[in-house]
Amino acid sequence: MHDITTRLVQPSEDIPEGFASLSQGVFHASTILFPDVASFLQRQAQTHDGYSYGKNGTPTYYALASKLAELEGGGKTALVPSGLAAVVLVNSAVLSAGDHVLLPEGIYGSTLDTTRRLFGKRGVQYNLYRDDIGAGISTLIAPNTKLVWTESPGSNTLEMQDVPAIVSAAHARGVLVAMDNTWATPLGFRPLDSGVDFSVQALTKYVGGHSDLMMGAVTTRDDARSKALRESAELLGYYVSPDECFLALRGLPTLPLRLERHFASALHIAHWLEGQPAVARVNYPPLESSPWHALWKRDYKLGSGMLSFVLKLSGLETIERFVEALKLFRLGNSWGGIHSLVAVIPLAAGKMAAEAEWLVRLHVGIEDPMDLVDDLQRAFAFS
Numbered sequence: 584m585h586d587i588t589t590r591l592v593q594p595s596e597d598i599p600e601g602f603a604s605l606s607q608g609v610f611h612a613s614t615i616l617f618p619d620v621a622s623f624l625q626r627q628a629q630t631h632d633g634y635s636y637g638k639n640g641t642p643t644y645y646a647l648a649s650k651l652a653e654l655e656g657g658g659k660t661a662l663v664p665s666g667l668a669a670v671v672l673v674n675s676a677v678l679s680a681g682d683h684v685l686l687p688e689g690i691y692g693s694t695l696d697t698t699r700r701l702f703g704k705r706g707v708q709y710n711l712y713r714d715d716i717g718a719g720i721s722t723l724i725a726p727n728t729k730l731v732w733t734e735s736p737g738s739n740t741l742e743m744q745d746v747p748a749i750v751s752a753a754h755a756r757g758v759l760v761a762m763d764n765t766w767a768t769p770l771g772f773r774p775l776d777s778g779v780d781f782s783v784q785a786l787t788k789y790v791g792g793h794s795d796l797m798m799g800a801v802t803t804r805d806d807a808r809s810k811a812l813r814e815s816a817e818l819l820g821y822y823v824s825p826d827e828c829f830l831a832l833r834g835l836p837t838l839p840l841r842l843e844r845h846f847a848s849a850l851h852i853a854h855w856l857e858g859q860p861a862v863a864r865v866n867y868p869p870l871e872s873s874p875w876h877a878l879w880k881r882d883y884k885l886g887s888g889m890l891s892f893v894l895k896l897s898g899l900e901t902i903e904r905f906v907e908a909l910k911l912f913r914l915g916n917s918w919g920g921i922h923s924l925v926a927v928i929p930l931a932a933g934k935m936a937a938e939a940e941w942l943v944r945l946h947v948g949i950e951d952p953m954d955l956v957d958d959l960q961r962a963f964a965f966s
């Protein structure tokens with residue numbers, strides 16, 4: 584029983600004697616009881632892999648954390664209340680006043696915001712680097728550089744990065760590497776197998792998969808770093824509800840099935856979009872025509888359902904008519920759930936071709952792909 588698809592379906596082993604349900608038990612707690620004063624006074628020793636206080640971990644928390652660590656190919660997972668909280672957790676565990684961190688231009692906007700506005704205020708310096716920098720990251724590493732963030736493909740514009748090359752160059756200089764792997768999940772790419780030190784996922788997206796929960800995870804294979812993460816989570820006062828853990832555990836066994844469907848349908852739609860006269864460009868690395876295709880093909884086993892495109896007539900009015908004519912692609916933020924979604928994203932000046940001001944981001948859900956194409960076709964006719 585080696586395949587992760589099979590292992591994700593196995594019920595966890597904390598089922599009470601005689602209650603052989605396939606469902607995960609949900610355990611709520613603030614207080615944890617201790618049998619005697621000695622163990623009560625020792626409770627701190629159990630903060631990071633046992634039970635000391637509801638905030639620091641319940642059986643439901645550990646059931647999800649250990650499944651996610653398996654999905655990452657081994658290591659220890661810390662759970663936090665959102666994807667952004669996972670970013671804050673890594674920054675908090677690694678960066679102190681006077682330290683320097685590097686981020687790719689395509690990084691998730693809120694990761695940049697929190698690094699700049701929250702950690703910047705506390706004396707952390709940062710620089711952006713070009714997504715295609717690869718081993719050239721060396722030239723940006725300063726004596727006080729402690730961390731390099733990677734995110735491949737990047738949020739909204741989907742630039743790929745040569746993560747293995749960045750890891751080698753950073754490690755050669757003693758710098759740690761974190762990767763936001765929300766787009767691919769470890770089913771598409773396993774950051775820790777490529778030497779990444781911290782693998783981050785917004786579980787809000789594909790692991791939750793049903794647009795009804797928010798959570799984040801950070802996984803590492805190093806015991807000291809794992810302890811530092813759990814300590815930071817405790818100091819930040821982070822708490823993850825067992826009900827949310829249950830929802831994530833409910834989503835996990837179908838993750839491989841869902842992702843295959845999201846990927847197949849998104850690839851079909853990406854190809855179809857390329858053939859539309861109104862479309863200037865499609866951003867989706869699994870497309871052979873993508874400038875990032877070679878890297879994607881080299882490193883990734885699977886794609887996912889999020890892509891974006893630019894219209895030739897990129898004025899906001901054209902986009903408004905297009906988006907408002909859609910019926911199956913609903914207008915809303917976030918993605919990774921079973922439903923198809925559309926979002927309108929303003930492009931940072933100079934980020935892409937000069938002609939484009941707006942990006943249309945699609946999340947391709949698990950509906951019939953033919954219906955989704957019909958929906959897009961009708962919207963193009965309206966716009």
Ligand SMILES: *Cc1c(COP(=O)(O)O)cnc(C)c1O
Pocket residue numbers: 664665666667668691734738763765766785786787788797798799917
């Ligand atoms: C959505 C997202 C996040 C943040 O997740 P939340 O749970 O919404 O805070 C972080 N990184 C990436 C790449 C995302 O897409």
